Amino acid sequence: MLEIKGLEVIYQGVIQGLSDLSLKVPQGSIVALLGANGAGKTTTLKAISNFLPLEDGRVTKGTITLEGDNILKLAPHEIVRRGVFHVREGRYVFSDMTVEENLIAATFAKKGSQSRQAAFDEVYTYFPILSQRRRQMAGYLSGGEQQMLAIGRALVADPRVILLDEPSLGLAPLIVNEIFEIIARINREKKVSILLVEQNAMIALKYASYGYVLESGHSVLEGTTQDLAANKDIQKFYLGRVDEFEQA
Ligand SMILES: Nc1ncnc2c1ncn2[C@@H]1O[C@H](COP(=O)(O)OP(=O)(O)OP(=O)(O)O)[C@@H](O)[C@H]1O
16 A cells, blocks of 8 residues: 655745645555646655655655555665656657667566566567567657557566556547556556556546545545546536536
8 A cells, every 4th residue: 555644745945746635545456646737646656756856846744655664765766666666757768779678777676586588578468569669769669659668667667556647648549548458457467556647537537446636736536436427526627528507
């Protein structure tokens, strides 16, 4: 279980990124973070992976625990070693390295007894297209393939939790569905928990079991995704539906 309690984040000493945010990601679950631009979704992921100092951001209050252990002050590579892998928005892959070299670069974080080749084979089983492209420069892959590679790099690390930021960004609906089906398989088969930030609320509510709606850095609504999908405000503001009364 990954748990955040009362988290406050301040950028550059003055800009509030999060205020009193609490949330839980139970082991093996997919939990979605929804919210408008600037609500604090990406900041939440960066606080967990400890990427905030790169942007002059700091956690000023609260705790982040993994299986009860405080991970707040750990260095980013140590957090990866504990099994928490951040797949950043914008598909961070090494564009002038091949697909396989990108996977090799992720082995620094590999733990467990699985051999390197077995880890790569697992990635290629989930994403067969990456196997066909293994000697191709990552920069020449399509956006969808780059997203697959970014997730594949996380898989090499044998994670317990993947922090997944906007995997659908800029991708066509068909490829988004394909990627989410694979994410759901990874979650089911490998029991990897996923904390998902996703602007596409429809898809987030479909694949996650629980969700939090963030506004101004804290959670204003939480619930099962079934309940959230039935909520009138969510339907209006996130799913683009207006009720019959308003349409008349
Ligand atoms: N590097 C930064 N420096 C200063 N302020 C920042 C920085 N990153 C984020 N913020 C501020 O922190 C708040 C939360 O931003 P964050 O990027 O976490 O929101 P978000 O919900 O992920 O938005 P989006 O959907 O647009 O990515 C916003 O007010 C934002 O302007």
